[in-house]
Amino acid sequence: MSARHEVHVLNDITQWTAQAAALTRDLQQQAVHERGRFLFALSGGRTPEQVYRRLASQFSDAPQEWSSTHFFFSDERCVPPDHPDSNYHLAEAALFRPLNIPEDRIHRMRGEHPNPDVAAREYEDVLRAVTNADPAGWPQLDLLMLGIGNDGHTASLFPGTDALRERRRWVTVGDAPSGPPKRLTLTLGVINQATVVLFLASGDGKADIVKAILEPQQDADRQLPAALVRPDRVIWLLDRPAAAKLTGDHAEGHKRLT
Ligand code: 6PG
Numbered sequence: 676m677s678a679r680h681e682v683h684v685l686n687d688i689t690q691w692t693a694q695a696a697a698l699t700r701d702l703q704q705q706a707v708h709e710r711g712r713f714l715f716a717l718s719g720g721r722t723p724e725q726v727y728r729r730l731a732s733q734f735s736d737a738p739q740e741w742s743s744t745h746f747f748f749s750d751e752r753c754v755p756p757d758h759p760d761s762n763y764h765l766a767e768a769a770l771f772r773p774l775n776i777p778e779d780r781i782h783r784m785r786g787e788h789p790n791p792d793v794a795a796r797e798y799e800d801v802l803r804a805v806t807n808a809d810p811a812g813w814p815q816l817d818l819l820m821l822g823i824g825n826d827g828h829t830a831s832l833f834p835g836t837d838a839l840r841e842r843r844r845w846v847t848v849g850d851a852p853s854g855p856p857k858r859l860t861l862t863l864g865v866i867n868q869a870t871v872v873l874f875l876a877s878g879d880g881k882a883d884i885v886k887a888i889l890e891p892q893q894d895a896d897r898q899l900p901a902a903l904v905r906p907d908r909v910i911w912l913l914d915r916p917a918a919a920k921l922t923g924d925h926a927e928g929h930k931r932l933t
Contacts, residue, residue, distance in 0.1 A: 682889065682911040684918040688725070691877055691914040695726040696733055698910065699818065702871055706817040707743045714806060716747040716861065717770075718820035719762035719830065722875050724769050726820075731773035738774040745805055746776065749821055749866070750831040751784035752855035753791050760855050761786060784846075784859040791857050795846040798859065802845055813868035814845060819906075820873050821866070825884050827899030829874075830866065831858030838862065839900050869906045879916035886920040 685691040699715075706713040717723065734740050748762055756763045763783040771781055782801050788794035808814035821829045831849030832839045838849040841862045849858035866872065876885055887896040889911065896902060913921075 680889075680909045680911065682913065682918075682921075684913050684915060684921075686915055688877055688914050691912060692725045692729045695723075695873070695875060695912050696729040698873060698912070699726070699730060699820075700733075702818045702873075703741075703744060706870070710817070711743065713744040713818070714747065714816045715744055716749045716816050716819040716869070717762070717766050718822045718875060719748070719750045719752070720822040720824075721765075722822045722877055723820055724765055726875065727766060727769035728773075731770050734774060738776075741774055741776060744776075745780050745782060746771070747782045747802070747805075747816065748784050749819060750849065750858055750860040751786040752831075752851075753786045753788075753794075753857035753859065754855050755787040756783065758786075786859060791848040791859060795844070795848055795859050798846045799844070802865070813864050816865070816869045818871050818873060819861075819866060819869040820875060821901070821904065823874060823876050823881065823884055823888070823901045825880065826852070827884055827887065827896075827901050829901040829904060831860035832863065832900040832903075834898075834900060839903070863900075863903055866904055867906045871908045871910060872904055872906050874901070874904075874909065874911045876911070876917045877914040879919060881913075881917040882920045885911075885913060885917050889921060890923055 685694050703713045751762050752760045754760050784798050785794045802814045806814035823829050826834055833851055836850050838847045838860055841847045844862055845865050847862055849860040851858055888901050891897045
């Protein structure tokens with residue numbers, strides 16, 4: 676079945692942040708209602724920070740609302756958990772600590788491990804233990820948040836890398852052309868098994884790559900890592916500057932692309 680793409684374009688960053696928090700909340704309630712818990716993989720990068728802070732402030736009086744949620748990571752930089760480049764570090768400060776999320780429901784990738792491949796296999800064990808997925812299959816996360824880089828990378832799946840070509844492993848080592856070179860990342864197999872993938876992109880710096888992914892002009896665009904993300908349901912949350920180069924009818928507000 677082809678992926679169902681939904682593109683939401685919000686007027687400004689305040690509306691964008693509110694919509695991201697509301698969507699996350701709706702999907703959490705749906706998962707808890709249907710399956711008794713919410714398996715939520717956070718995105719790396721800086722874009723989701725304001726969404727995490729919004730969720731934390733929205734639920735500061737009711738942190739128990741997250742008692743059925745298990746937090747995972749889509750990727751991690753191979754740095755210590757207190758390093759400013761650590762995706763865990765950002766989520767800890769913006770979301771986990773403010774909501775006092777218990778350790779046993781935070782499943783971070785051990786970016787500090789001296790052997791990234793061992794850390795990747797460890798995280799596969801964590802996914803297997805928490806999701807009860809069949810080792811021969813793929814774990815199914817309820818919501819997987821992703822960002823997008825200007826080269827079309829997502830999670831730590833960079834163009835032309837082994838990590839992007841990986842078809843068997845659940846977690847592997849990514850090679851980044853900039854920033855911390857070694858990464859841990861979920862593979863396309865896990866990403867494409869998610870119930871919902873939510874792409875977050877804001878600001879005019881993302882307009883070109885958003886255009887290339889949502890309105891590909893050439894075959895190379897269709898091979899970009901973010902273009903290979905095809906689970907059953909994909910939601911793109913854009914602010915107007917990030918959507919500025921879109922010409923299709925999804926450029927004007929909320930539109931469902933089939
Ligand atoms: C990471 C990410 C990466 C990120 C994009 C966008 O750890 O770097 O997972 O895929 O989402 O690079 O990053 P920004 O949100 O900082 O623009």
